[in-house]
Amino acid sequence: MINTTEKDSNYQDLDKMSVLELLTNINKEDRSVPLAVEKAIPNIEALVNVTVERMKKGGRLFYIGAGTSGRLGILDASECPPTYGVPFDWVIGLIAGGDTAIRKAVEFAEDDIEQAWKDLEEYDINENDVVVGIAASGTTPYVIGGLNTANEKGIATGCIVCNGGSPIAAIAKYPVELIVGPEFVTGSTRMKSGTAQKLALNMLSTSVMIRLGRVKGNKMVDMQLSNHKLVDRGVRMVMAETGADEETASQLLEEFGNVRQAIESYKAKQI
Incomplete structure:
Protein backbone atom coordinates (compact mmCIF):
# COMPACT_ATOMS: atom_id res chain seq x y z
CA MET A 1 0.00 0.00 0.00
CA LEU A 212 6.08 25.06 33.33
CA GLY A 213 5.41 28.67 34.30
CA ARG A 214 7.44 30.40 31.62
CA VAL A 215 4.53 32.68 30.60
CA LYS A 216 2.66 35.13 32.83
CA GLY A 217 -0.80 36.11 31.60
CA ASN A 218 -0.05 36.05 27.90
CA LYS A 219 3.45 37.53 28.10
CA MET A 220 6.93 36.05 27.59
CA VAL A 221 8.24 37.38 30.88
CA ASP A 222 11.43 35.30 30.74
CA MET A 223 12.40 36.10 27.13
CA GLN A 224 15.99 36.99 26.38
CA LEU A 225 16.43 40.72 25.73
CA SER A 226 18.75 40.19 22.79
CA ASN A 227 17.86 43.19 20.58
CA HIS A 228 16.26 46.64 20.73
CA LYS A 229 12.86 45.35 19.61
CA LEU A 230 12.73 42.89 22.50
CA VAL A 231 13.96 45.48 25.00
CA ASP A 232 11.17 47.83 23.87
CA ARG A 233 8.67 44.99 24.20
CA GLY A 234 10.02 44.26 27.68
CA VAL A 235 9.59 47.86 28.76
CA ARG A 236 5.97 47.83 27.59
CA MET A 237 5.37 44.59 29.47
CA VAL A 238 6.76 46.02 32.70
CA MET A 239 4.67 49.18 32.27
CA ALA A 240 1.48 47.20 31.61
CA GLU A 241 1.99 44.88 34.58
CA THR A 242 3.08 47.49 37.14
CA GLY A 243 1.63 50.81 36.00
CA ALA A 244 5.13 52.31 36.12
CA ASP A 245 6.08 55.04 33.67
CA GLU A 246 8.39 54.31 30.75
CA GLU A 247 11.50 55.72 32.41
CA THR A 248 11.01 53.65 35.56
CA ALA A 249 10.22 50.50 33.58
CA SER A 250 13.29 51.01 31.44
CA GLN A 251 15.51 51.48 34.51
CA LEU A 252 14.12 48.36 36.13
CA LEU A 253 14.70 46.31 33.02
CA GLU A 254 18.23 47.59 32.68
CA GLU A 255 18.93 46.76 36.33
CA PHE A 256 17.53 43.23 36.31
CA GLY A 257 17.84 42.27 32.64
CA ASN A 258 14.65 40.25 32.92
CA VAL A 259 10.98 41.22 32.68
CA ARG A 260 9.80 38.87 35.42
CA GLN A 261 12.41 40.07 37.92
CA ALA A 262 11.78 43.70 37.04
CA ILE A 263 8.05 43.28 37.71
CA GLU A 264 8.57 41.35 40.95
CA SER A 265 11.05 43.92 42.24
CA TYR A 266 8.71 46.83 41.53
CA LYS A 267 5.75 45.12 43.20
CA ALA A 268 7.84 44.16 46.24
CA LYS A 269 8.74 47.83 46.79
CA GLN A 270 5.05 48.81 46.69
CA ILE A 271 4.15 46.51 49.60
Whole structure:
Protein backbone atom coordinates (compact mmCIF):
# COMPACT_ATOMS: atom_id res chain seq x y z
CA MET A 1 0.00 0.00 0.00
CA ILE A 2 1.31 3.46 -0.92
CA ASN A 3 1.64 5.89 1.99
CA THR A 4 -0.66 8.91 1.83
CA THR A 5 2.34 11.24 1.68
CA GLU A 6 3.57 9.41 -1.45
CA LYS A 7 0.26 9.35 -3.30
CA ASP A 8 -0.07 11.23 -6.55
CA SER A 9 -0.94 14.92 -6.26
CA ASN A 10 -4.57 15.96 -6.62
CA TYR A 11 -3.39 18.30 -9.37
CA GLN A 12 -2.04 17.43 -12.78
CA ASP A 13 0.17 19.33 -15.25
CA LEU A 14 1.66 21.69 -12.68
CA ASP A 15 4.24 22.78 -15.23
CA LYS A 16 1.43 24.13 -17.45
CA MET A 17 -0.20 26.25 -14.74
CA SER A 18 0.19 30.02 -14.53
CA VAL A 19 1.84 31.49 -11.44
CA LEU A 20 -1.58 32.59 -10.17
CA GLU A 21 -2.96 29.08 -10.62
CA LEU A 22 0.01 27.58 -8.80
CA LEU A 23 -0.31 29.94 -5.85
CA THR A 24 -4.09 29.57 -5.65
CA ASN A 25 -3.95 25.78 -5.71
CA ILE A 26 -1.11 25.55 -3.18
CA ASN A 27 -3.09 27.81 -0.87
CA LYS A 28 -6.20 25.68 -1.38
CA GLU A 29 -4.27 22.58 -0.30
CA ASP A 30 -2.73 24.37 2.68
CA ARG A 31 -6.19 25.15 4.08
CA SER A 32 -6.65 21.48 4.91
CA VAL A 33 -3.63 21.39 7.22
CA PRO A 34 -5.10 23.04 10.37
CA LEU A 35 -8.11 20.72 10.12
CA ALA A 36 -5.82 17.68 10.16
CA VAL A 37 -3.98 19.07 13.18
CA GLU A 38 -7.27 19.76 14.97
CA LYS A 39 -8.20 16.07 14.77
CA ALA A 40 -4.98 15.19 16.58
CA ILE A 41 -5.45 17.58 19.53
CA PRO A 42 -6.32 14.80 22.04
CA ASN A 43 -3.09 13.00 21.15
CA ILE A 44 -1.07 16.21 21.31
CA GLU A 45 -2.61 16.86 24.74
CA ALA A 46 -1.41 13.48 26.00
CA LEU A 47 2.10 14.20 24.71
CA VAL A 48 2.12 17.64 26.35
CA ASN A 49 1.00 16.18 29.67
CA VAL A 50 3.71 13.52 29.85
CA THR A 51 6.34 16.03 28.75
CA VAL A 52 5.36 18.48 31.48
CA GLU A 53 5.34 15.67 34.03
CA ARG A 54 8.83 14.50 33.08
CA MET A 55 10.31 17.99 32.78
CA LYS A 56 9.05 18.90 36.24
CA LYS A 57 11.22 16.04 37.45
CA GLY A 58 14.25 17.56 35.74
CA GLY A 59 13.80 15.86 32.39
CA ARG A 60 14.36 17.27 28.94
CA LEU A 61 12.52 17.17 25.62
CA PHE A 62 14.41 15.65 22.70
CA TYR A 63 13.38 15.79 19.04
CA ILE A 64 14.88 13.29 16.59
CA GLY A 65 14.30 13.37 12.84
CA ALA A 66 15.81 13.47 9.38
CA GLY A 67 15.61 15.98 6.54
CA THR A 68 12.79 18.51 6.82
CA SER A 69 11.43 16.81 9.94
CA GLY A 70 14.81 16.98 11.67
CA ARG A 71 15.24 20.63 10.76
CA LEU A 72 11.80 21.50 12.13
CA GLY A 73 12.72 19.88 15.44
CA ILE A 74 15.95 21.84 15.61
CA LEU A 75 14.09 25.05 14.79
CA ASP A 76 11.56 24.50 17.57
CA ALA A 77 14.25 23.57 20.08
CA SER A 78 16.48 26.52 19.20
CA GLU A 79 13.66 29.02 19.70
CA CYS A 80 12.77 27.95 23.25
CA PRO A 81 15.72 29.62 25.05
CA PRO A 82 15.26 33.11 23.57
CA THR A 83 11.47 32.95 23.81
CA TYR A 84 11.15 31.54 27.31
CA GLY A 85 14.56 32.15 28.87
CA VAL A 86 15.12 28.45 29.50
CA PRO A 87 18.52 26.71 29.42
CA PHE A 88 19.70 25.49 26.03
CA ASP A 89 19.58 21.88 27.22
CA TRP A 90 15.87 21.85 28.11
CA VAL A 91 14.73 21.20 24.54
CA ILE A 92 17.22 19.55 22.17
CA GLY A 93 16.82 18.86 18.45
CA LEU A 94 18.87 16.11 16.79
CA ILE A 95 19.02 15.44 13.05
CA ALA A 96 20.28 12.39 11.16
CA GLY A 97 23.68 13.31 9.74
CA GLY A 98 24.48 15.81 12.48
CA ASP A 99 24.73 19.59 12.17
CA THR A 100 25.97 19.31 8.58
CA ALA A 101 22.53 17.98 7.62
CA ILE A 102 20.82 21.16 8.80
CA ARG A 103 21.94 22.91 5.60
CA LYS A 104 22.94 20.09 3.30
CA ALA A 105 21.47 16.62 2.90
CA VAL A 106 23.72 13.83 4.17
CA GLU A 107 23.23 10.78 1.98
CA PHE A 108 21.66 7.74 3.66
CA ALA A 109 22.06 9.22 7.15
CA GLU A 110 18.39 8.60 7.90
CA ASP A 111 18.81 4.88 7.12
CA ASP A 112 21.12 4.22 10.09
CA ILE A 113 18.87 2.58 12.67
CA GLU A 114 21.46 2.79 15.48
CA GLN A 115 22.70 6.37 15.14
CA ALA A 116 19.83 8.19 16.88
CA TRP A 117 20.47 6.39 20.15
CA LYS A 118 24.18 7.12 19.85
CA ASP A 119 23.32 10.78 19.39
CA LEU A 120 20.99 10.72 22.40
CA GLU A 121 23.58 9.00 24.59
CA GLU A 122 25.91 11.97 24.13
CA TYR A 123 23.42 13.91 26.27
CA ASP A 124 23.30 11.28 29.05
CA ILE A 125 19.64 10.67 28.30
CA ASN A 126 17.69 9.14 31.19
CA GLU A 127 14.22 8.02 32.29
CA ASN A 128 13.11 11.57 33.14
CA ASP A 129 13.48 12.66 29.50
CA VAL A 130 11.03 12.55 26.59
CA VAL A 131 11.97 11.64 23.02
CA VAL A 132 9.72 12.74 20.16
CA GLY A 133 10.39 11.29 16.72
CA ILE A 134 9.44 13.55 13.83
CA ALA A 135 8.97 11.84 10.47
CA ALA A 136 6.43 12.67 7.79
CA SER A 137 6.60 9.15 6.35
CA GLY A 138 6.49 7.45 9.73
CA THR A 139 9.09 4.98 8.49
CA THR A 140 12.49 6.66 8.99
CA PRO A 141 14.98 4.07 10.37
CA TYR A 142 16.94 6.73 12.31
CA VAL A 143 13.78 7.59 14.24
CA ILE A 144 12.59 3.99 14.61
CA GLY A 145 15.88 2.94 16.19
CA GLY A 146 15.93 5.87 18.59
CA LEU A 147 12.37 5.34 19.79
CA ASN A 148 12.78 1.59 20.16
CA THR A 149 15.80 1.92 22.42
CA ALA A 150 14.20 4.78 24.37
CA ASN A 151 11.21 2.51 25.08
CA GLU A 152 13.54 -0.24 26.28
CA LYS A 153 15.14 2.23 28.70
CA GLY A 154 11.80 3.36 30.13
CA ILE A 155 11.96 6.78 28.48
CA ALA A 156 8.67 8.38 27.37
CA THR A 157 8.36 8.42 23.58
CA GLY A 158 6.15 10.38 21.21
CA CYS A 159 6.03 11.04 17.50
CA ILE A 160 4.68 13.42 14.89
CA VAL A 161 3.96 11.63 11.62
CA CYS A 162 1.81 12.24 8.56
CA ASN A 163 0.75 8.74 7.55
CA GLY A 164 -1.82 6.61 9.31
CA GLY A 165 -0.77 3.28 10.82
CA SER A 166 2.95 3.89 10.42
CA PRO A 167 5.71 1.86 12.13
CA ILE A 168 6.83 4.91 14.11
CA ALA A 169 3.31 5.60 15.43
CA ALA A 170 3.11 1.94 16.50
CA ILE A 171 6.38 2.28 18.45
CA ALA A 172 5.75 5.65 20.12
CA LYS A 173 3.85 5.57 23.41
CA TYR A 174 2.31 8.97 22.64
CA PRO A 175 1.78 9.08 18.85
CA VAL A 176 0.50 12.12 16.96
CA GLU A 177 -0.72 11.45 13.41
CA LEU A 178 -1.40 14.42 11.13
CA ILE A 179 -3.01 13.03 7.97
CA VAL A 180 -2.86 15.92 5.51
CA GLY A 181 -3.24 13.89 2.30
CA PRO A 182 -1.18 13.95 -0.91
CA GLU A 183 1.23 16.83 -1.42
CA PHE A 184 0.74 19.46 -4.14
CA VAL A 185 4.02 18.30 -5.66
CA THR A 186 3.86 14.53 -5.32
CA GLY A 187 5.94 13.36 -2.34
CA SER A 188 7.22 16.82 -1.38
CA THR A 189 6.59 16.50 2.36
CA ARG A 190 8.27 19.82 3.12
CA MET A 191 4.93 21.32 2.08
CA LYS A 192 1.68 20.27 3.82
CA SER A 193 3.32 17.65 6.00
CA GLY A 194 6.05 20.06 7.11
CA THR A 195 3.47 22.76 7.82
CA ALA A 196 1.40 20.35 9.92
CA GLN A 197 4.47 19.25 11.86
CA LYS A 198 5.43 22.87 12.53
CA LEU A 199 1.93 23.61 13.85
CA ALA A 200 2.05 20.57 16.14
CA LEU A 201 5.51 21.50 17.40
CA ASN A 202 4.31 25.04 18.11
CA MET A 203 1.45 23.59 20.14
CA LEU A 204 3.66 21.13 21.99
CA SER A 205 6.51 23.40 23.06
CA THR A 206 4.31 26.44 23.73
CA SER A 207 1.89 24.49 25.90
CA VAL A 208 4.74 22.82 27.77
CA MET A 209 6.45 26.14 28.48
CA ILE A 210 3.22 27.73 29.67
CA ARG A 211 2.52 24.78 31.99
CA LEU A 212 6.08 25.06 33.33
CA GLY A 213 5.41 28.67 34.30
CA ARG A 214 7.44 30.40 31.62
CA VAL A 215 4.53 32.68 30.60
CA LYS A 216 2.66 35.13 32.83
CA GLY A 217 -0.80 36.11 31.60
CA ASN A 218 -0.05 36.05 27.90
CA LYS A 219 3.45 37.53 28.10
CA MET A 220 6.93 36.05 27.59
CA VAL A 221 8.24 37.38 30.88
CA ASP A 222 11.43 35.30 30.74
CA MET A 223 12.40 36.10 27.13
CA GLN A 224 15.99 36.99 26.38
CA LEU A 225 16.43 40.72 25.73
CA SER A 226 18.75 40.19 22.79
CA ASN A 227 17.86 43.19 20.58
CA HIS A 228 16.26 46.64 20.73
CA LYS A 229 12.86 45.35 19.61
CA LEU A 230 12.73 42.89 22.50
CA VAL A 231 13.96 45.48 25.00
CA ASP A 232 11.17 47.83 23.87
CA ARG A 233 8.67 44.99 24.20
CA GLY A 234 10.02 44.26 27.68
CA VAL A 235 9.59 47.86 28.76
CA ARG A 236 5.97 47.83 27.59
CA MET A 237 5.37 44.59 29.47
CA VAL A 238 6.76 46.02 32.70
CA MET A 239 4.67 49.18 32.27
CA ALA A 240 1.48 47.20 31.61
CA GLU A 241 1.99 44.88 34.58
CA THR A 242 3.08 47.49 37.14
CA GLY A 243 1.63 50.81 36.00
CA ALA A 244 5.13 52.31 36.12
CA ASP A 245 6.08 55.04 33.67
CA GLU A 246 8.39 54.31 30.75
CA GLU A 247 11.50 55.72 32.41
CA THR A 248 11.01 53.65 35.56
CA ALA A 249 10.22 50.50 33.58
CA SER A 250 13.29 51.01 31.44
CA GLN A 251 15.51 51.48 34.51
CA LEU A 252 14.12 48.36 36.13
CA LEU A 253 14.70 46.31 33.02
CA GLU A 254 18.23 47.59 32.68
CA GLU A 255 18.93 46.76 36.33
CA PHE A 256 17.53 43.23 36.31
CA GLY A 257 17.84 42.27 32.64
CA ASN A 258 14.65 40.25 32.92
CA VAL A 259 10.98 41.22 32.68
CA ARG A 260 9.80 38.87 35.42
CA GLN A 261 12.41 40.07 37.92
CA ALA A 262 11.78 43.70 37.04
CA ILE A 263 8.05 43.28 37.71
CA GLU A 264 8.57 41.35 40.95
CA SER A 265 11.05 43.92 42.24
CA TYR A 266 8.71 46.83 41.53
CA LYS A 267 5.75 45.12 43.20
CA ALA A 268 7.84 44.16 46.24
CA LYS A 269 8.74 47.83 46.79
CA GLN A 270 5.05 48.81 46.69
CA ILE A 271 4.15 46.51 49.60
